[in-house]
Amino acid sequence: MYRRVFCHNNLRTVVLLSSFVYFFFTACGSRALAGENIANPAFTYTTTSHGSTPTHRSEVDTSSGQVYVYVGGALPAGARPVALQYRFDLTEAGNTSGFITPLLFESTSTEAFTIYTVVGIGKSFEVHLNSFPQTIPFNVIEGVKVPTNRSFTFGFINATVASSGTPILSSPGAVDFDSPADSGEGTAGTGTTNDWGATATSATSNPVVALGTTFGASGAPVDFTFLAPYRTYSAEAFVTLTTP
Numbered sequence: 001m002y003r004r005v006f007c008h009n010n011l012r013t014v015v016l017l018s019s020f021v022y023f024f025f026t027a028c029g030s031r032a033l034a035g036e037n038i039a040n041p042a043f044t045y046t047t048t049s050h051g052s053t054p055t056h057r058s059e060v061d062t063s064s065g066q067v068y069v070y071v072g073g074a075l076p077a078g079a080r081p082v083a084l085q086y087r088f089d090l091t092e093a094g095n096t097s098g099f100i101t102p103l104l105f106e107s108t109s110t111e112a113f114t115i116y117t118v119v120g121i122g123k124s125f126e127v128h129l130n131s132f133p134q135t136i137p138f139n140v141i142e143g144v145k146v147p148t149n150r151s152f153t154f155g156f157i158n159a160t161v162a163s164s165g166t167p168i169l170s171s172p173g174a175v176d177f178d179s180p181a182d183s184g185e186g187t188a189g190t191g192t193t194n195d196w197g198a199t200a201t202s203a204t205s206n207p208v209v210a211l212g213t214t215f216g217a218s219g220a221p222v223d224f225t226f227l228a229p230y231r232t233y234s235a236e237a238f239v240t241l242t243t244p
Contacts, residue, residue, distance in 0.1 A: 042244065043242055043243070043244060044242070044243050044244075045240050045241070045242055046240065046241045046242075046243070047082070047238055047239065047240045047241075048076065048079070048188060048238070048239060048241075049187040049188060049236045049237070049238055050070065050073055050074075050075055050153075050154070050186065050187060050188045050192070050236060050237050050238075050239065051070045051072075051073075051154070051186060051187055051188075051233075051235050051236035051237055052070075052072075052182070052186055052187060052194045052196070052232050052233060052234060052235060052236060053187055053234070053236065054085050054086050054087040054133040054234045054235060054236060055087060055133075055176075055234055056087060056089055056090075056176060056234070057087070057176035057177050057178045057232065057233075057234050058176075058177075058178055059092065059176065059177050059178065059179065060088070060090055060091060060092050060093075060172070060173040060174070060175070060176055060177065061092075061093075061158070061172055061173025061177070061198075061200045062092050062093040062172050062173065063172065063173075063200045063201055063205060064158065064159075064170045064171055064172050064205055064206065065157065065158055065159040065167050065170030065171070065205055065206035065207070066157065066158055066173070066198060066199045066200040066201075066205075066207075067103070067155060067156075067157045067198075067199045067207055067209060067215060067224065068155050068156055068157075068175070068196055068197070068198050068199075068200075068233050068235075069103075069105055069116050069153065069154075069155035069196065069197045069198075069215055069226075070153050070154055070155055070186075070195075070196055070233075070235075070237070071107075071114070071116070071153065071195045071196060071197050071230065072181075072186045072192050072193035072194055072195040072196070073153065073186050073188050073191070073192035073193070074107070074150045074151060074152060074153055075147045075150075075152045075153060075154065075237070075239055076147070076150070076239060076241055077147055077148060077149050077150050077152075078146060078147065078148075078241055079146070079147060079239035079240060079241040080145065080146045080239060080240055080241075080242075081102065081104065081120075081122075081138035081140065081145075081154060081237055081238070081239050082137070082138055082238050082239060082240050083135050083136070083137055083138050083237070083238040084100070084102045084122075084135065084136050084137075084138045084154075084156065084235060084236075084237055084238075085133050085134070085135045085235065085236050085238065086100070086127075086133065086134060086135075086136075086156075086174070086175045086233075086234060086235040086236075087133050087134075087175065087176045087234035087235075088127060088128075088129055088130060088134065088174045088175055088176065089129065089130060089131050089132075089176060090129075090176060091129060091172075092172070092173075093172035093173070095171055095172050095174075096128065096129040097126060097127065097128045097129065097171070097174075098126070098127055098128075098158055098171030098172065098173070098174030099124060099125070099126055099127065099158055099159050099160045099169055099170065099171045099174065100124070100125055100127050100136060100156050100157075100158060100174055100175070101121065101122055101123070101124040101125070101156060101157050101159060101160060101161050101209075102122035102123075102136070102138045102139075102140075102154065102155075102156050102237070103118055103120065103121060103122060103154065103155045103156055103157060103209060104118075104119050104120030104121075104122070104140060104143065104144060104147070104152060104153075104154055105117060105118060105119060105120075105152065105153050105154065105155060105215070106119045106144070106147075106151055106152050107151050107152070107153060108151065110220070110221065113216050113217060113219065113220035113221070113222075114216060114217075114220075115214050115215070115216045115220055115221070115222055116153065116155075116197070116214065116215045116216060116222075117212060117213070117214050117215075118143070118165065118209050118210065118211055118212065118213045118214075118215075119143050119144040119152070119211060120140040120142065120143040120144045120145060120211075121140065121141060121142040121143055121161060121163065121165055121209065121211070122137075122138055122139055122140050122141065122156075123137065123139040123141050124159070124160035124161060124168075125160075126160075127174050133234075138154070138237060138238070141163065142163045142165075142211065143211045147239075154237040155196075155197075156175075156235065157207075157209050158170060158171050158172065158173060158174055158175075159171065159206065161209060164208075164210055165208050165209040165210030165211065165213065166208050166210070167206045167207075167208065167209075170205075170206050173200070175233050175234055175235050176233070176234040177196070177198075177231045177232060177233045177234065178231060178232045179229070179231040179232075180229040180230065180231065181193070181194050181195045181196065181229065181230040181231055181232045182194040182232040187236045194232040195230040195231075195232070196230060196231050196232055196233045197215060197216075197217070197226035197227075197230060198226055198227050198231050198233075199215065199224050199225070199226060199227070200227060201227060207223070207224050
């Protein structure tokens with residue numbers, strides 16, 4: 001799935017979902033998204049979606065402050081995360097609001113396992129029950145801001161966190177999910193899946209997501225392990241690659 005934004009000397013042509021107009025018009029107008037300070041350059045912004053479609057799914061977590069990692073694909077090298085879109089349209093714990101902090105992970109392989117290490121912590125947001133998909137900025141405020149290779153992915157924690165990764169306020173689930181994972185491709189298309197790892201169990205309530213914290217399947221040498229089987233969460237990250 002591709003959404004392209006072109007900014008040529010203040011001429012803006014936008015082809016994307018209506019909910020993203022604000023984010024990408026802001027990006028083009030300020031050039032802060034691309035980290036570019038040159039006056040009047042001509043840029044092309046190519047924005048891609050990664051993860052799973054934010055559609056209605058059958059469940060939502062009752063455990064608080066859990067971590068979820070998209071393991072079904074990788075983010076493009078050099079593409080800056082700009083937004084997280086998600087679906088929170090039902091509640092099982094009685095909460096009609098919650099908290100989401102986007103996270104950036106780098107994956108590495110060791111023996112038979114893939115390890116996901118927290119390398120970027122985003123800005124935290126309070127979110128509310130809604131019958132439609134919602135969008136929050138994916139603004140990394142601590143750690144790596146832009147993937148440097150094809151081994152990065154994203155996720156989130158249902159909590160607000162300090163720059164140290166320590167949860168401050170946590171909530172039950174604020175994103176719909178299916179278990180087991182849905183079949184088919186993720187939103188990035190060929191070569192991707194809808195697989196997500198989840199720590200959603202009372203045994204791992206409010207895990208700290210400090211830079212360097214590791215996650216992986218059961219048996220992996222990590223700080224926190226995923227439940228089995230994989231799930232599908234109604235969330236996708238949008239990342240933007242800027243070229244002159």
